[in-house]
Amino acid sequence: MALAAAPRASGKKLVVVNLTREFTLKRERITALDGISLEVREGEFVTILGPSGCGKSTLLRIIAGLAEASSGQVYKDGRLIQGPGPDRGMVFQSYTLFPWLTVRKNIEFGLTLKGMDAAQRRQIVDHYLDIIGLAAFADAFPKNLSGGMKQRVAIARALANDPDILLMDEPFGALDAQTRLVMQELLLKVWEETRKTILFVTHDVEEAVFLGDTVYVMTARPGRLKARIPVPLARPRSFEVKNSRPFLELKSRILEQIREESLKAAAMMPAGGG
Amino acid sequence: MGKYFKLNTPIPGKLYFSLSVAAFVLLLLAWQLGVTVGHLPPTHLPPPGAVARAAVELAGNGLINDIGISFFRVTTGFLLAAAIGVPLGILMGSLKVAEAFFEPLLAFFRYMPASAFIPLTIIWLSIFETQKIGVVFIGIFFQLVLMVMDVTHNVPQDLIDTAYTLGARPLEVFRRVILPAALPGIMDTLRVALGWAWTYVIVAELVAASSGLGFLIMNAGRQLSTPDMFVGILTIGVLGIICDMSFKLLYRWLFPWTEREV
Numbered sequence: 001m002a003l004a005a006a007p008r009a010s011g012k013k014l015v016v017v018n019l020t021r022e023f024t025l026k027r028e029r030i031t032a033l034d035g036i037s038l039e040v041r042e043g044e045f046v047t048i049l050g051p052s053g054c055g056k057s058t059l060l061r062i063i064a065g066l067a068e069a070s071s072g073q074v075y076k077d078g079r080l081i082q083g084p085g086p087d088r089g090m091v092f093q094s095y096t097l098f099p100w101l102t103v104r105k106n107i108e109f110g111l112t113l114k115g116m117d118a119a120q121r122r123q124i125v126d127h128y129l130d131i132i133g134l135a136a137f138a139d140a141f142p143k144n145l146s147g148g149m150k151q152r153v154a155i156a157r158a159l160a161n162d163p164d165i166l167l168m169d170e171p172f173g174a175l176d177a178q179t180r181l182v183m184q185e186l187l188l189k190v191w192e193e194t195r196k197t198i199l200f201v202t203h204d205v206e207e208a209v210f211l212g213d214t215v216y217v218m219t220a221r222p223g224r225l226k227a228r229i230p231v232p233l234a235r236p237r238s239f240e241v242k243n244s245r246p247f248l249e250l251k252s253r254i255l256e257q258i259r260e261e262s263l264k265a266a267a268m269m270p271a272g273g274g
Numbered sequence: 275m276g277k278y279f280k281l282n283t284p285i286p287g288k289l290y291f292s293l294s295v296a297a298f299v300l301l302l303l304a305w306q307l308g309v310t311v312g313h314l315p316p317t318h319l320p321p322p323g324a325v326a327r328a329a330v331e332l333a334g335n336g337l338i339n340d341i342g343i344s345f346f347r348v349t350t351g352f353l354l355a356a357a358i359g360v361p362l363g364i365l366m367g368s369l370k371v372a373e374a375f376f377e378p379l380l381a382f383f384r385y386m387p388a389s390a391f392i393p394l395t396i397i398w399l400s401i402f403e404t405q406k407i408g409v410v411f412i413g414i415f416f417q418l419v420l421m422v423m424d425v426t427h428n429v430p431q432d433l434i435d436t437a438y439t440l441g442a443r444p445l446e447v448f449r450r451v452i453l454p455a456a457l458p459g460i461m462d463t464l465r466v467a468l469g470w471a472w473t474y475v476i477v478a479e480l481v482a483a484s485s486g487l488g489f490l491i492m493n494a495g496r497q498l499s500t501p502d503m504f505v506g507i508l509t510i511g512v513l514g515i516i517c518d519m520s521f522k523l524l525y526r527w528l529f530p531w532t533e534r535e536v
Binding site: 094101109141 | 437441532
């Protein structure tokens, strides 16, 4: 296994090697992911940008161990990933707080599973409640939270578990534009503090550039990596950077690439669908 | 006035309550009118007063007993069906092999009406309590299992996946996510099943019993004592409402976290 040895030597946090995912839909063979290879450094904030249906969520689910690849491998710290685990935390687009648990119990869910004692759990949960600014809501049930608050708790829950990698599947996709901005800044702040390795999937170009150290642009059907674009903007970033010249240039460059892909994707849809 | 006639729009609580009460009052009024103005024969429709008098008389003469015995049969059959049906339904809803094995079999039984089993239950279980309980059990068990299975199926996959990414193992996912997520729906299913249980106990008592509300109705019918029949039927309605409301209260108390207001 020459391929298996290579990533171990590279010392990267996450290495995806030639990942392919196919499935059959109505007797038709569909390639959702085609030969995806990428590498993520320790502490790197990587965003994956692509049109809906390009398989970017599937890629994330395979890395999380929730879905299986048809071929190819994923290595974390040189070890082959073979299923889900607490070392790869995930935040979903849909609201996934456990509705029967309070905010505090939600955040400490993973810690309870680890068998951590109550005092230590309390300390960690308090820390993250503070970071997300929801200390006053510790004992509230999710039904009493707004969408943005729910996603903040979901992020805190994933981070409290202290994963090696945080996987985020369009976590702000269901939020309104204003809340999105606030959440992006909050996420950057959290990332500055924790320096977690983050893989963030989105279809929003601005979001991808604003957050990421590196933007991967994906194509649709079959899902391939079309470009790897480093984002040379200084850190820490605040929302003002979105109006800066380098940001806008980068954004329009990526938009152009995305546009080609979107047009291709639209052309493939049945009549009336696009 | 127009604001109370908007589609799917809430109305003040007081108005809601008044309307509910008004429906009952109107029914009573229509009933009385049917007797006094419509001249319906009392053997068909006794006046409300006569039914009330019959109720008082029966209350002092075995009605409580009949309620008790019917209640016992319903509760026993219901608890038995729930004790087996709920765990089985949860298992089928979360394990495909269990579903594949049990689902077609139970779906097959579900379409056989419990009342068709009554003669058979008499042969199997004679006409003792077990037979009545057996009819209640057959009446609700199969539906209950399949409904609990559906509820368990419907636990959002994202919640399950989240638990996995937080380090939960399959048994922990089952205990900490699937079970608590399915419980409110299961509770709803039980509430519906209890309503059916009342139907089946009466069916069983109409056919082969010497006590219980169904027997009371059957017996009153034989003696053409229509007010007594009314008392029996109305009692079942009242008991049904009490059961339903208790379940709703229990639901609110057990699951304060659900989005739905009941």
